[in-house]
Amino acid sequence: MISNKLPKIWYGGDYNPEQWDAETWSEDHRMFKLAGIDVATINVFSWALDQPDEDTYDFAWLDEQFELLHGQGIGICLATGTGAHPAWMARRHPDVLRVDFDGRKRRFGGRHNSCPNSPAYRKFSAALATKLAERYGSHPALLIWHVSNEYGGYCYCDNCAAGFRSWLQQRYGSLEELNRSWNTRFWGHTFYDWEEVVPPNALSEEWGGSRTNFQGISLDYRRFQSDSLLDCFKLERDAVKALTPDIPVTTNLMGFYPELDYFKWAKEMDVVSWDNYPSIDTPHSLTAMAHDLMRGLKDGQPFMLMEQTPSQQNWQAYNSLKRPGVMRLWSWQAVAHGADTVMFFQLRRSIGACEKYHGAVIEHVGHEHTRVFREVAELGGELQAVGGELLDARGDAAVGIVFDWENRWAIDLSSGPTVALDYVKEAHKYYDALAKQQVAADMIGVDADFSRYRVVIAPVMYMVKPGFAAAVERFVEAGGTFITTFFSGIVDERDIVRTGGYPGELRQVLGIWSEEIDALLPEQRNRIVLSSAWSGGAEDAAAEAQRQTAAGSEHAGTAAAGTSARIAGGASGLAEYECGLLCDLIHSEGAEVKAVYGDDFYAGMPALTVNRFGAGRAWYVATSPDEAFLGDFLREVCAENGIEPLVAEASAELETAARVKDGQRYLFLLNHAAEEGWAELSSGGDDLLGGGASVAAGRVSVPARGVRIIRQRA
Template sequence: MINPKIPKIWYGGDYNPEQWDKATMDEDMRMFPLAGIDVATINVFSWARSQRDEESYDFTWLDEIMDRLAAEGIKVCLATSTGAHPAWMAKKYPDVLRVDYEGRKRKFGGRHNSCPNSPTYRKYAPLMARKLAERYKDHPALVIWHISNEYGGYCYCDNCERQFRVWLQKRYETLEKLNTVWNTGFWGHTFYDWDEIVVPNVLSEEFDGNRTFFQGISLDYRRFQSDSLLECYRLERDEIKQVTPEIPVTTNLMGFYPELDYFEWAKHMDVVSWDNYPAIDTPVSFTAMSHNLMRGLKGGQPFMLMEQTPSVQNWSPYNSAKRPGVMRLWSYQAVAHGADTVMFFQLRRSIGACEKFHGALIEHAGHEHTRVFRECAELGSELQQLGDRILDARSRARVAILYDWENRWAIELSSGPTKQLNYVDEIHKYYAALYEQNIQTDVIGVEEDLDKYDVVIAPVLYMVKPGVDERVERFVASGGTFITTFFSGIVNEHDLVTLGGYPGKLRQVTGIWAEETDALLPEQQNHMVMKQDWGPLRGSYSCGILCDVIHAETAEVLAEYGTDFYQGTPVLTRNRFGKGQAYYVASSPDAGFLRGFMSNVCEEQGIKPLLDTPAGVEVVERAKDGTSLLFIMNHNAEAMAFDAGSANQTDLLTGRPVTGHVTIPARGVMILERPAADES
């Protein structure tokens, strides 16, 4: 439980009463109970309101809001306000301002404009956190701390350059080692003094955003910037923990956001929280995968849905309204995948600036007589009825997909073999094949314990970090099934190629070696021709993007290429290794192949779908105290029928027993409570 002061799924969101007069807040306090709101996130961007210069702090306005919320029975997620520094700070201490990728010094403006290595920012941000902790440590409304907001964005200023050199000295100790791992003999880049090292941007090593002449340098700069922003978070967290060690601390993450290594960040968070903003055309499977990544950051621990919009968002090219029922449906999708909160940005819609057209519980109409408010109130009532039935329930997945930010950075920085390769898309292809069959899947980091799973999938594991290959071999030798793909096992953690043949340190477990890789044009395809029927797999399937030309050493060949000069060579292999097996998929297959492939692999391990449902009807399980909670969610715009089975089960949302053939309404939700099946 995140905090026992709210023994239910939290329901609320970002609230900015400092933007309104007292009469408006009075009206908000009248309407919040109508919607079932029980938690408000406040003070997210109020640094300038509370501190007008170096010495002057005024929290009287915040006292009034905290006390008023407490009087109304609403708990507070209290932000530290450091997501946007004040204008006076930028004017007096310009070191706080970032330098962009092109070497331009920013002026005050926007919000993510603080250099993470600015001495000024690192002085005043933790001080603000300390003052807030000391002032509100005993406040009855406080349930969780929210540090800054949506960390992100890199800086290339002189402070960052100096600290990058310090970071490198700690990491590599000697210039000799640094020159080795960066391969600086290439293009005469040998460094003889730490001060010769400069930041990699458009003025030095990089161009076009993610292209670079020296992958090792650029890769380390991404690690450094992620660590620098994390250190800013930790400076505030440490001040808070000294004063309120018992109150949980979080900051809101952003799913597959590319710039920060969230697996490293999660180690320093009491609870993971994140902001979910799918577009109207985002596949629901991708949203599900994003939730599972957030759940996987802390080994399956439930997370907070910190932000979502109740209706429209404001930054997409086309900001479509959520259709009736979709807000409720997507909220339960988050809960199904591990969220113990449902929170919005925002509770009242702003009247000016760039978020005035971002949706809210209370729209510009200013009253409760709107479709959006009614839907939110209905959901609030349901969450009240559910109480603590779902809190702390966990996933019981037997399949996991490996995801690694540093691997992603390295692939994106790679000078070839194709610009069409997208690491997250390849991850999603495998996830979607499992999702569509209602097979529960975790998304985990490379440090996670593999022994909890029967099947582990590592698409495009280009970078194999120290020890990962050994852990994979132990997992397979003990009976596990491992799946990896083309462009895997190529480099080590420094982006240096592992010599001796691809897939490098994965060669023994996969039983193959790759001689070369062919990059296909977007309009080109090859084919995977099955050597014999295997379950639903039969005949030929299209594949593309990259085609590894591989040789089977100890592996069995299951499918071969259908065209080109490597026609008849292996494209799908299976290698028996100890008690388990490893598959190698040498190209990027179509969805039909992946669906059949994952069905076969799971059947081999006795992993069955949670339920057999029509397309668009998602099924997810959370388990708690010997009870299975089966979430059934219809993402279709029409009612769908399916067989719910004969188990003794009750829909928690209606209180009715559910057996046999049933119909779920368009965009409807069921939560079936039943005894948990023995997974042993």
């Protein structure tokens, strides 16, 4: 439970009373009651109000809001306000101003505009956090600390350059080790003095945002900047914790945001919170995967949905309205995947600047007679009725999908083999294929406990960090099923290639080695050809390819190509699928070949292998397959491992998720279609949103863009 001061799913959002007068506050409070709102996040961007100069603090307005909100029974999520420094700080302490990727010193403006290695910023932000904790730490309305806001953005100033050199000294210890780790003999980059190291940006090693001459340097700078911003968070966290040790601390993350290593950040947070802003055309499984990733950051612990819009956003290219029912549907989707709060940005719509067209609970018209407010109030009533029953309920997935930010950075920085490789998209393909089969999956880090799962999938595990391969081997040897893909096991944590053959440290458990990697043009496709019996041995083409490649024959490609052509030309009992993007040319070293390529000079070479290792099996998917392949493949893998779908069958756009608590399973049926959906339940239960009415096993309907929560025995 986030806080026993409010033992229910929190309902509220960002509130900016400093932008309004007392008469408006009174109306806000009246409407908050109508909507069932019980939490307000305040002081998010109020540093300039809280501290008009470096020696003066003025909390009169905040004192008033604490008393008014508490008097209305509304708990407070108190932000430290440090997401944007005041103008006076930029003028008097210019070291707080960032230098951008192109080497330009910024002026005052915007937000998230502070250098994370600025001595002035660190001093003043920690001091403000201390002042807030001294003043409000014992106030009964305080529920949680919200440090800063949506951390992000890199800096390339002299303070960051000096900080980077210190960070490198701590990481590597000596210039000799640094030079070895970065392979600096390439292009004459050997460093003889720490002062010779400079940040990699448009003035030195990088161009185009993610293109670089030296992956090791650029990768370490991303680690350093993520750590620098994290240090800023920890300074404020420690300041408030010193005075309020029992009040939880969070900061709002942003799903798949690329610049920060959220697994590392989550270790420093009491509870993960995040801001969910999908577009109207975002696949609902991608949003679900983001929720599961946020839950996975802290080993399955429930998280906070800190922000979502009640209707439309203001910053996307096309800011569509949420259709009737969608706000409720997406709110319950967050809860289904582990959220213990439902909160909005914003509670009242601003009248000026760039967020005046961002949706709000209270629109510019200023009253409750709007579609958006009616929907917000209806959801508030449901959350009130459910109360705390769902709090702390956890997932119990049997499949884990590995996601790693440093691996993502390394892939993005790679100088090949294709600019089209998108780590998030490749991970989502596997998540989506499982979701379409109503199979739950956790998003987990590289250091997760794999033994809790029957199947672990690590798509495009390009970077294999120390200990990962050994953990995979232990998992498979003990009976687990491991799946990885093309472009895996290539480099170590320094982005230095593991010589001796890809997939490096994963070669033994996979029983294959990869000779070459073919990059296909966007319009190019190859084929995956396999036996119709997934659980049986691969037939003619695969067997021939295995014999040829195991022997290392120089004419393997030609011979196998002829075999494959015969099969593709009309042999019965074989399935074919499309593939593209990248094709690894692999050889078996004991792995069973389950499928082969159908085209090009490597036709007949293995495209899918499985290796028995101890009591388990390790699969290698050597290319990026189409949706049909992943559906069939993962269905077979789940069946082999006794993994049951959450429902026996469901309509096309119906999403399922489950949370478990105290012997009860809460099955969420979320219909994303604009028409009625359905699901086939293997066992009945009680309808949580229907007053506890009994629901029988069999087919149940779910209204268009509707939600049902079925309480069952776990």
